[in-house]
Amino acid sequence: MSPERPVLRARGLAKQVGSGRARQQILAGVDLDVAAGEMVAVLGRSGSGKSTLLNLLGGLDRPDGGRVGVAGEEITGASEKTLDRIRLRRIGFIFQSFQLIEELTGEENVLLAARLPGAPRGGRRRAQALLARLGVSAVASHRPHELSGGEQQRFAIARALVNDPVLILADEATGNLDEGSAAAVIETLGELAAEGRAVVLVTHEAQSAAAADRVLHLVEGRLRAGREAAGPGP
């Protein structure tokens, strides 16, 4: 994908939260482009609006102003049906608290996304390959409460990848993990970017952000450039 057509493009994103006197401008004109093969880390303090930004980028929430495009498709103002399709086929989400469904085994959690109407074919094959790649095949039939935090997050990553998305949005993906597990997850995200996906990682941990190609700081509702790493992936 050419730099002119990034996987993710956001322009002038604005969002207010709260009401009345408690109303607060949490994003005030965020611009962001993420190319294929690029991993971008967004750093910010708690409450700075990192998760809100990620929700807007993934179409989980509607902005008050600005536009977002994913893989050339405009998601701002798109119908719910279009948003559902984009989320299903183009975007993979990874959450801090894993968000695995407790009633399902690790494998079923992964397959759930692959079995949604409109998902690309071959979900089971891809799921098994992902579980093997992420090293959790042996515990695939375990339920979330029987898994460690690191294992749960790997199943969550597999779920995010099972429909082969071009954009990965990770919200504090290492926030609930020990140092070793966190490092493994960051390494995996790097690999995903290296495969040609666009990865956006929001975090408050500088250590996690260090592996990114680009680090941006969310301050007073705007993104400011930080350290630029090795540039877009290979």
Added chain:
Amino acid sequence: MSGAAREAWANVRARRGRAVLSGLGILLVATMLAVAATVSYGLETGFDRSAAEADLPDVLVSFDSQSASSVRERIAALPDLEAFSLREQLTSVPFRAGRESADNGVVEVVGPGRRGYAIVAGHDVSRRGGVVIEEGLATDWGLGVGDRIRVYDSPPLPIVGLARAPSNVAYPLAAPHIYVSLAAYRAATRQHSARQVNIAQIWLKDPSQLDAVLVQARMSSYGLSGLSLITRSGVRVVVDQAAGIVIALLAALSLIALLTAATMLTAAARAEIQRRLHAIGIWRAIGASRGHVARVAAFEALLVAVPAAAFGVGAGALLATGPSDRLLGLLNQDGPGSALLAPLLGCFALTVAIPALAAAWPAWRAAGGPPLALLRGAEIGGGRARWGTAGGGGLLRLGARLATTRRVRLVATLASLAICTSFVLLMLALASELNTLANDPTALGRRYQLSASLPASAAPRVRALPGVSAVGPRWEVSAVDAYSLGEITYVIGFRGDHTQFEDPPLVEGSRLGGARQAEVGRGLAQILGLRVGSTLALATASGRELRLRVSGIVSALEHDGRVAYVSERALLGAEPDAPEKLAVILKPGADTKTVTAELQRLGADVTASTGVAGGGKTLVDALRGLLLTIAAVDGLVCLYMLTQALALTAAERRSAIAVLRACGAGAGSIRVLLAGAALAVLVPAAVVAVVLERLVLGPAVSRLAQGYATLALGADAAEIAVLLLGLALIGTVAVWWVVRRLTSRPIAGGLG
């Protein structure tokens, strides 16, 4: 306002959507309770209220006509006597007003003294003339004060008042009654002989002395023939029989309403407290007492429950008052009026107290835990109970698994829904049975579809008509009880076995076995005190007497069960000129209109057989209206219960649903998910409901009704299909509503 109340108010304002949903549930439960209370209180107290208003006598004595002076002497000698009045009752009197007419009218020629009926419009009879007619007759014929009515062939008599006498049920359930003063009657009929009476009404100073007075009355009745004594409580038993089944059904409905209310409100309150455990942990950590936490929860519940319950109770009372008053009117009883306020206040108190307690108790329990555990998200009453969930996938199945996570709530919801659904099924079965009684002649044991006014000799010609399967001559005459000359009995005879044409269910004894036997309807058996083996003595219009041994008692609704089936020989022996008709059974699929036209070509007047007619039909219609009202309210409660169960599941599992939506699941997929949750509750509830109705509720109500009719109340395939369709509709509406609410919110909100 106290701190707890202020906090509660802020919480309600912050969670308006949930408050509206809870309020709706409370409103529905309150409506259901108020419907049950309005009807059952009205029926339960109707007789006493009306008896007091009408000044109903303590004893009603009927006897063969005597001179008033001789009866007066005997009654005056009774002990503890406060007052008495005498009247003459004339039966089988033809009435006519406009296009309406009846040939079984009763004229009550009243003398001086107390009446035993209440004037509800206009004024009482007087020497100046005019008649008072019973309210039921006025309603049915559309008459009012100032209109005119013909009695016998008299000139039209002005109606001066309307009366209600709780000593009998109203027209058209019973014969129409007209009251006229002795002077006016004499003027109208030009009769000036000594006054004759056959009814005495007696009021006692101390009604507790009734037994002693009755003994004395029997002793002093020597020489009075056809004596019959009935006390006020005896009247009540007879009149209340018809209402008994309705009261029993409503008592069941009240219990169901309470059970449903307790289940729904407790589940909702528990889920809400579970959701707020973190906040409760914070309150406890900063020093709020356990009592404060419980008080806030109770205040919150009250803020929602008080207006919802008030509105629901009002709506229920309004909804039920119409059908209830119509039923009471048929029983000649008054509506409860302002006396209904007390039971309605009781309903209000219950529907307010249950949610307050249901909210306060789990809050109290939750607040008892260590604040640290609460802050970590502990569960009320221990960890989550789960059922085995190995294997399987798919949204439908996942939905079912989400709904079955909480076992206690699942069982409670399932039980409440099953009972409610079972009750709806019973109402459907009852309404369908009543519909059959009203419209299908075969339900009353009548096997023929047409009746033609042709002589028996025309039977071969009729049998030869296309579409006719069988033909039999039928005779019907009216007769009166030979002892009291009061009760009209309809004597029916067929050539050969009458059960080929009319086959009312045999309740006791055996079928008619010869010319000296009779099968009598249960109504007649009750009135005349007949049993199998008793002698039925009837006097026909021509003055001949018919004495027959009762071979069996049948359940016949026609003519209120005052029928006797006798042989052709016995009937024609007593009444040789009895009008003859032909009962015509059609072949399956035969066109009634074509056969009717053929019969008319033979010169016959043709009438189609119907189900319960006249008064019976009116009662059936009133009961059916009541049942449908109850079923509709119960159906709404089912809808609410399911919606609430789904909404609670969706609220508790909002993060799982949000993840699904984040993965690209659209509204359709979420609908499939919640349909799975709905099916997990509805399918077992429907199975339990059908089993419960067929094995418990149906047979129980059939037993209650066996005094009046043989009702097959086990739901059939059609009723079960209607129920399943209804449940599918309820499920669809509930899923649609919950998903609409869910998908109207941003996904991000569920991921927090």
